[in-house]
Amino acid sequence: MSAQDDVDDVGEFAALLRALKERTDRSYGSLARRLAMNTSTLHRYCAGEAVPVDFAPVERFAALCGATPEERLELHRRWLLAVAARRRPRTASAPEDEPDTAADPPPLPRRPWYRRRRVAVGLAAACALLATLASLSVLPDGRRPAADRAPTAGPLASGTTEAKAPDRSSPSPTPSDSPATEQPSASATPKKKPSPAPSARTTAPPRSGRKPAAVPLTWSANSQAWKLGCGHDYVIAKPPRQVPPPPAPQDAGTWAATQGAVHGGETLVELSVQGRSDTAVVLNALRVRVVGRTAPAPGNAYAMDQGCGGAVTPRSFDVNLDKDRPIAHAVAGSDTGVPIPAVRMPYRVSAEDPEVLLVTARTVTCDCLWYLELDWSSQGRRGTVRIDDAGHPFRTSGIKGLPQYTYDTLARQWTPDS
Known part of the structure; x- marks a missing residue:
């Protein structure tokens, strides 16, 4: 996954937010007050400068802007891709002979937000089948004073x-x-x-x-x-x-x-x-x-x-x-x-x-x-x-x-x- 792909995922999510916002006649400040959110935070989401760590505020934003069920599903899919892109390391890319473990997450079925469960993002070692026989006793931390x-x-x-x-x-x-x-x-x-x-x-x-x-x-x-x-x-x-x-x-x-x-x-x-x-x-x-x-x-x-x-x-x-x-x-x-x-x-x-x-x-x-x-x-x-x-x-x-x-x-x- 290239850095350009990461930018595109975040940008497409932000563009979808802006498209929903433009349907209304409200300003960022008006929408932010209705969402109980800081105005600058909402503007950063729509500008692609930040990605919400939870989908709940995005879902409330979509409802406030009158998004259809299909649009909400697409917005959730774009949010998952944007979150995954933001969480990938940005310094050095993986060697060519190693598989890309940061696969795009699939869309999930809609549920009430407080019962929604998200697929774990860290599947880097999912294929490892070895395990330890050691007991989980309290380990010394070895800290200095x-x-x-x-x-x-x-x-x-x-x-x-x-x-x-x-x-x-x-x-x-x-x-x-x-x-x-x-x-x-x-x-x-x-x-x-x-x-x-x-x-x-x-x-x-x-x-x-x-x-x-x-x-x-x-x-x-x-x-x-x-x-x-x-x-x-x-x-x-x-x-x-x-x-x-x-x-x-x-x-x-x-x-x-x-x-x-x-x-x-x-x-x-x-x-x-x-x-x-x-x-x-x-x-x-x-x-x-x-x-x-x-x-x-x-x-x-x-x-x-x-x-x-x-x-x-x-x-x-x-x-x-x-x-x-x-x-x-x-x-x-x-x-x-x-x-x-x-x-x-x-x-x-x-x-x-x-x-x-x-x-x-x-x-x-x-x-x-x-x-x-x-x-x-x-x-x-x-x-x-x-x-x-x-x-x-x-x-x-x-x-x-x-x-x-x-x-x-x-x-x-x-x-x-x-």
Whole structure:
């Protein structure tokens, strides 16, 4: 997939938005107010400068402009292509002898938006069939004390992974049994260099020589999601004059990696889970493991939002990392006042019925390293997969007491948040 194809996909999606907007006699400001959206955000969508991370605002925009069912279906297809184009790495292209794993996503059937499920985007390692026999016990994080470690880049979207159901009687994993990363990725520890590209992981074969059964599901995790697609804080150990303007949400991974940014106050993880076949896989429980807790990272807190937002609050799982034993609590959402039921476990997925879960982890008092464990069962088999950031824990640091800055678009500089 060439860079020109990516530009065309985003441009065609934006052109379709503009065509719908031109049918009305309303300005961008009038439409934005009706959509509970910032005017500049709507204009950037229509100009092709940004792509919404969720289809809900696009669907409401289409309804407001009087789009037909066929036009809405085409708009959804173009949005999927634009999102995929924005998420592909833009630096170096893949070698000629390697297959293109960023295939265009197919159109999905329409459902009520709060029940719609999106196909997982990170299928880079979907053909890997090897799995680990190691137990998913708490892993040491190996961090140095807060006084002598340097801030690292915020975690990036991880690739699809797979693991074998853990044998609770097995010993703890050894270096030879642990998953190995094939590409560099953003790490929660200072020793790893961040990378904006997702990475895929496979596991070493068991020493017994027997081929383990493949886990019946795949997953991908994007830890660079922003609240309502626009609001987020990063902790960066740099003065304001050395920090560039906030990026578009889809470019947050690259921006955070280059600035050595750490998620400030909270981390939003979009977890996409999908079965490998039409056989149902039941998701039984989602748990949180904190593997490192130190004093909050030093630096300044930089806010990404510019007063944007909307009336839609997605349902999610909320995690308080300051608790001794954090628990993922299901939280209901709302769509312009209409309640959206919380996700209740157990939940069922398959190849035709994927699910996207949003996990919001918060902290005030610590610089925390953490990951998730997802319990599953299918056809008499049970197991647990570890959800992390390309083999490393997610990282979230409190911002209470830090200098806080917002970006002034008119003065083109960071200013203290009064």
